[in-house]
Amino acid sequence: MSSLALYLMGIVVLIGGLAYGAHLAGVAAQWIAVGAVVLLGIGIVTAVSRTRSKDPPVEPDP
Numbered sequence: 001m002s003s004l005a006l007y008l009m010g011i012v013v014l015i016g017g018l019a020y021g022a023h024l025a026g027v028a029a030q031w032i033a034v035g036a037v038v039l040l041g042i043g044i045v046t047a048v049s050r051t052r053s054k055d056p057p058v059e060p061d062p
Contacts, residue, residue, distance in 0.1 A: 004051045011043030 015036050022032045 002051070004047055007047040007051060008043065011040065011047065015039050015043070 018039070019032050019036050022035065023029075
């Protein structure tokens with residue numbers, strides 16, 4: 001399994017836990033959904049930036 005997939009799975013578990021906690025705290029379902037979508041977007045951007053392979057250095061032509 002790739003690092004990206006593991007990172008995203010962790011983000012989904014985190015969002016699930018936070019959404020459950022918000023539900024238990026009495027937060028409205030619409031705000032839980034908004035928070036989950038925002039956190040998922042941040043998680044995807046972060047996962048891609050942290051697991052992206054670096055470009056090899058370019059050697060100048062002689």
